[in-house]
Ligand SMILES: Nc1nc2c(ncn2[C@@H]2O[C@H](COP(=O)(O)OP(=O)(O)OP(=O)(O)O)[C@@H](O)[C@H]2O)c(=O)[nH]1
């Protein structure tokens with residue numbers, strides 16, 4: 519259904535794809551526009567990336583037929599959240615140190631697998647620390663459950679259930695747990711992340727089901743689809759909501775996490791910390807440490823504490 523285009527019309531929408539300096543925007547009315555910015559484009563953010571996928575923008579339609587772009591972005595609205603990564607300054611001449619991968623993300627979906635590659639709670643903890651530091655909601659998806667014929671995986675996940683993290687068990691291969699996953703994603707902007715080989719692409723393909731081909735052909739006018747390697751495309755889910763495939767944790771901007779604030783991102787530490795003799799206790803070697811006592815008495819999971827120590831050690835002393 520083609521609406522008659524009206525030059526100068528002002529609309530609101532969301533950026534669903536960024537390719538160089540071309541922005542695809544889906545308006546609240548459901549139409550797609552190929553947009554550009556102008557030197558007059560205003561922003562309510564003080565981030566260096568002017569426009570990122572997930573941004574809410576105001577756009578103004580241009581004269582039809584006169585140029586490649588169908589609208590210009592006049593305003594980028596304030597972001598509720600920003601998932602960022604560090605730029606490789608050696609390869610990029612831009613002065614911007616941090617690049618926004620996606621704006622206004624509702625939740626981080628951390629995908630791990632039961633086996634092949636084996637479940638790593640160290641890795642889960644890294645993601646959780648990152649998500650807590652960014653105040654992002656998290657969903658942990660444990661995929662390849664068809665490879666687990668014991669209770670081993672669920673045993674390993676017990677501490678996360680106790681901490682009230684949202685956990686879904688799936689098998690993309692056997693199409694198990696997909697209904698619950700769809701429900702968690704419906705109507706939200708979700709960023710998928712996880713180690714290579716855990717099954718992210720397989721899960722995403724499965725989510726699109728019969729819509730997959732349509733998505734593969736893609737509506738976005740650049741002609742890119744589901745199998746794009748671009749990290750800056752939001753895929754519209756058949757039942758509302760969007761997902762974005764993001765880089766792995768190593769590429770996220772972890773500069774906000776320091777040895778000093780790490781303790782606040784293990785949520786079960788907060789109470790036990792009050793029993794530390796020193797207010798600046800690092801919970802590594804100090805006597806009278808509330809955290810270590812809680813580990814000894816079983817109130818804090820020893821594996822979680824080991825993760826704390828490992829991340830603590832991996833953070834530069836001076837950062
Ligand atoms: N047994 C089993 N294998 C699966 C499942 N999901 C995916 N796989 C297989 O695992 C392998 C990796 O899956 P991908 O979907 O490519 O993994 P990915 O997370 O997208 O990996 P990257 O793109 O490298 O980050 C493929 O051979 C899949 O067929 C599952 O639920 N069970």
Ligand SMILES: [Mg+2]
Nearest residue numbers: 717718719720
């Ligand atoms: Mg993949």
Ligand SMILES: [Zn+2]
Nearest residue numbers: 794799801807
């Ligand atoms: Zn302590």
